[in-house]
Amino acid sequence: MTDPVFPSQHTTTTTVTNTEVITNFRYDKSYVYTLAGKLKIAQIVCVFLSIMTLSFSTYNMWYQNSAVTSIMMFGLWFSLFMLVFYLFHVVECFYKIPWLKIEMIFNVCWPLLYLLSAAIAASYIGMNFSYTLSLFFGFAAMFAYGYDALLKYHAIQRGEIAQGNNVMHKQTTISTY
Template structure:
């Protein structure tokens, strides 16, 4: 039984507005290197290169497909992560903010994590010390790319953009239905 004077129903309206602020000029900004994604990219590049060097220094790469696969994965990670880092440093990502960069990077990091799982597993199972050391760096790279994918997923869920600012305002209005 409802009290007199109080409506038994009410109407709720939620208004969501979003404001995206970007600067579309290309400029160098090294402050990205001090952010967590920037630090992750630098470490990924380093680990890719060290793993590549470990496999190449064995001199057995041409005779075993597992070495060729590891080198391919390491160089794919090295160059793609290096290009993405350059895009962030020069705000090219911000210039083309309508491209879903976070989703692209999320897929890239997931694929690299899977590729490194396979390549590192093959490398550590080979009875040459350089392959085993390279495999350890491959597992480190797999963890780095997996962590980066997790951060990208969280950013996508929050509705962020890769570079620049997006402010989302939610306003809820409740009114009685008479």
């Protein structure tokens, strides 16, 4: 006689995740055509244009400009290095480093700093047109970093790695009693 509380069948699902990476350096221009690659290029271009317009200002020697330029230069160099790391698969070679978390933290902090630097540039809008352009490109960079942070957050939630593949194998076993 079967017990009505205990099911006559039991299903077990086992999920195994394997990480597939190629640990050699190689150039891969296809990263530039992905959404993440396009965002990196947009970040670099917007920050570069913001720095250039700010440096052509007649008030470029003020101490406020050095803070703004420092924030923008650090963002430019970080984005440029990460673009090169992705293009040459350095990120994939060192896949144990939590690249997505590092980038997400950077991409969360930097829009706040760009908002601060854009506010400083906005306080000088009436003085010079170059501050207006710097403000525009600073806000564009801020939105690019913010959207990239959102994409990195979703990738972390899905359990992805920065480069390479996480392959999941599911095995289902049904036992009948």
